[in-house]
Amino acid sequence: MEKGLISVDRWAKGSEAYFLSHLHSDHTNGLTSSWSHAPLFCSPVTAKLLPFKFYGFDLSLLRILHPDASHTLTLKSTVIHVTAIDACHCPGSIMLLFRGDFGCVLYTGDFRWEATCQRATNARHLLRNALHDVPVVDVVYLDNTYSNPIYDFPTRHVAAQKVIDIISSHPDHEVIIGINTLGKEDLLIEIARALQIKIWVWPERLRTMHLLGFYDIFTTDTSLTRVRAVPQYSFSIGTLESLNRMCPTIGILPSGLPWIKKSLQKNEFLSGSFLTRRYKRGKWSANSEAQSDDQIRNIGSPEKIHEYMYTVPYSDHSNYEEIEEFLKLVQPTRLKGIVASSSCYIEPMYYFGRLCRVDQQTQKLHEEQRRKESCKREIEAVRSKTSFGGDNVQTGRDRSKASKGRSSGVRLRRFSRLRRTHRGAKIQGDNCSDQE
DNA sequence: GCGATCAGCT
DNA sequence: CACAGCTGATCGC
Numbered sequence: 001m002e003k004g005l006i007s008v009d010r011w012a013k014g015s016e017a018y019f020l021s022h023l024h025s026d027h028t029n030g031l032t033s034s035w036s037h038a039p040l041f042c043s044p045v046t047a048k049l050l051p052f053k054f055y056g057f058d059l060s061l062l063r064i065l066h067p068d069a070s071h072t073l074t075l076k077s078t079v080i081h082v083t084a085i086d087a088c089h090c091p092g093s094i095m096l097l098f099r100g101d102f103g104c105v106l107y108t109g110d111f112r113w114e115a116t117c118q119r120a121t122n123a124r125h126l127l128r129n130a131l132h133d134v135p136v137v138d139v140v141y142l143d144n145t146y147s148n149p150i151y152d153f154p155t156r157h158v159a160a161q162k163v164i165d166i167i168s169s170h171p172d173h174e175v176i177i178g179i180n181t182l183g184k185e186d187l188l189i190e191i192a193r194a195l196q197i198k199i200w201v202w203p204e205r206l207r208t209m210h211l212l213g214f215y216d217i218f219t220t221d222t223s224l225t226r227v228r229a230v231p232q233y234s235f236s237i238g239t240l241e242s243l244n245r246m247c248p249t250i251g252i253l254p255s256g257l258p259w260i261k262k263s264l265q266k267n268e269f270l271s272g273s274f275l276t277r278r279y280k281r282g283k284w285s286a287n288s289e290a291q292s293d294d295q296i297r298n299i300g301s302p303e304k305i306h307e308y309m310y311t312v313p314y315s316d317h318s319n320y321e322e323i324e325e326f327l328k329l330v331q332p333t334r335l336k337g338i339v340a341s342s343s344c345y346i347e348p349m350y351y352f353g354r355l356c357r358v359d360q361q362t363q364k365l366h367e368e369q370r371r372k373e374s375c376k377r378e379i380e381a382v383r384s385k386t387s388f389g390g391d392n393v394q395t396g397r398d399r400s401k402a403s404k405g406r407s408s409g410v411r412l413r414r415f416s417r418l419r420r421t422h423r424g425a426k427i428q429g430d431n432c433s434d435q436e
Numbered sequence: 437g438c439g440a441t442c443a444g445c446t
Numbered sequence: 447c448a449c450a451g452c453t454g455a456t457c458g459c
Contacts, residue, residue: 025451032439110449145449178446180450233446233452255449317449 005075008096008107008141009338009424013037016075019065019082021109022093023049023182027423039063041073043084045092048211049182067094068126070133083130086123087111089143089316090183091212095123097130098427103138105427106330108338110143112315113322114155127329136357137332141425144337144348145317152319159314160190162303163252166310167195167227174249176240178232181205183316185212187254188229192217200228240308254314320351327355338423 007015011030020042021027033054041063042050051057065071065084073080080100087093089110098105114120131137153159167175177188181204188199198219201209209218219225235251243249304310318326327335333356337348349356 024449026449030440034439183450231452232450236446315449 004426005077005100005102006080006098006427007424008427009109010426011035011037015426016077017041017073017080019096019107020046020050021087021096021107022046022090023053024090024110024180027109028053029423033057036061041065041071041082043067043092043094045212046094049092049208052207052211053181065094065096070130083126085126085130086119088114088117088120088123091185092182095127097127097134097137099134102427104134104136105139105141106137106332107141107425108143108326110145110317111326112156113318113326115322115325116155116157124329131330137330139334139336140327140330140332141336141338142323142327142348142352143317143339144323145339146315146319147323147337147348147351149320149351152321153313153315156186156314156316157190159254159312160187162312163187163254163314164191164194166250166252166303166312167191170248170250172248173226174243174247175227176235176243176249176251177227177229178235178251178253178255179205179229180232182208184229184254184314185209185214187314189214189217191227195227197227198225200225202230205229237306237309240306244308249308251309253309253311255311324352324355327352331355331357333357336425338425 004010004015006017006019008019009021009027011018011028014037016038018038018040020031020040022043023046031054033056035054036058038061040061042065044064044066047062047064050062051059065082067084067086070081070083073082078101080098082099083097084094085097087095087109089112093109093111095109095111096107098107112120113124163177177191179188188201191197192199199217200220200222201218203220206218206220209215222228232253237251240249240251303312335348335352335356
């Protein structure tokens with residue numbers, strides 16, 4: 001009842017106000033059309049889209065946070081201040097800076113903090129201004145999806161150029177690009193502009209595009225374009241192989257393989273079993289045989305993963321370096337990851353503790369962890385976690401932290417279930433907890 | 437019938 | 447192993 005004054009991306013009963021960072025499903029788990037616990041605060045764009053994801057939602061519950069103003073909210077028990085800042089993740093996505101009796105808390109939601117992106121530059125200015133009024137940020141709830149130095153990938157603009165290059169070099173092919181229900185609009189728009197073509201999307205997605213204000217670029221008429229954006233879950237190597245029996249078609253996944261640093265790929269993954277395993281897992285190994293070394297070599301650059309399939313490192317999450325820059329600006333006292341599981345999950349304090357303000361607790365934690373494991377061992381942990389089958393030995397601190405002391409013996413499935421339910425935060429009293 | 441949860445998939 | 451997401455089965459209300 002009294003626990004959890006406010007909830008961010010969490011929808012269980014008991015809070016006085018609820019905040020939605022953006023409309024992706026892993027942040028709306030528990031939110032339904034009939035949800036009505038308390039007012040829901042979100043960005044204008046999210047408010048516009050939400051009724052189409054949750055038909056019949058009680059719109060009188062919605063409260064708009066304008067992304068460039070500080071809002072003062074009078075709750076039942078206290079007054080809080082909140083500032084929304086563009087998170088540059090997907091349309092409508094925001095970070096939330098809270099100030100109140102509990103101190104100062106910054107919840108990043110999912111975010112992309114590109115150095116050269118104009119929107120991120122604007123967001124940086126806003127954040128810097130907002131931080132002027134704050135003595136110290138006590139806690140950052142961080143999008144730690146790629147909070148590991150092995151994640152090193154280019155800006156979205158650079159990745160978009162790669163996609164454009166791939167399409168240009170296949171002038172006689174149909175092109176299929178896998179996207180989700182929200183996000184990667186900018187990629188499609190860059191393609192459309194560069195190649196002077198329209199992009200096909202499915203009808204619901206066209207409606208979303210219209211809601212977002214994109215009227216002329218997208219179409220549901222297949223005869224108008226050779227480039228189609230389709231739901232990512234709906235296409236696979238199998239789909240592409242079928243399509244190629246009718247006409248030449250390539251697929252592009254703006255994501256895909258982990259974007260591990262080249263050195264690691266050369267040294268560990270390409271020579272080892274990493275790619276083999278990935279190949280065996282997917283539907284695209286027509287026979288269930290392991291791929292031969294030759295086949296692996298034919299994959300060539302990480303970009304072309306199959307005769308008809310390309311992946312491009314287009315990410316809506318910050319890479320390691322961007323997270324680092326973000327934390328240098330915010331300098332929080334404490335850090336908490338909002339993503340509990342990933343193949344390379346590392347307790348964020350491990351790499352970023354040094355960027356936090358030095359208080360004794362932080363310092364102690366940091367030193368302890370440094371002592372326990374060297375960087376090299378972390379990489380080892382990552383490698384063993386990417387293994388498929390065999391014994392998935394516990395790989396130390398990171399995993400046991402993430403599994404939160406659940407009964408042992410259950411591994412990946414339990415792990416991924418955790419991921420789906422672990423986003424978001426409850427903020428209460430003078431300490432902030434993840435609830436449960 | 438609906439929501440919650442889970443299995444399985446990409 | 448994933449960004450995030452879909453379908454379908456089952457269970458309780």
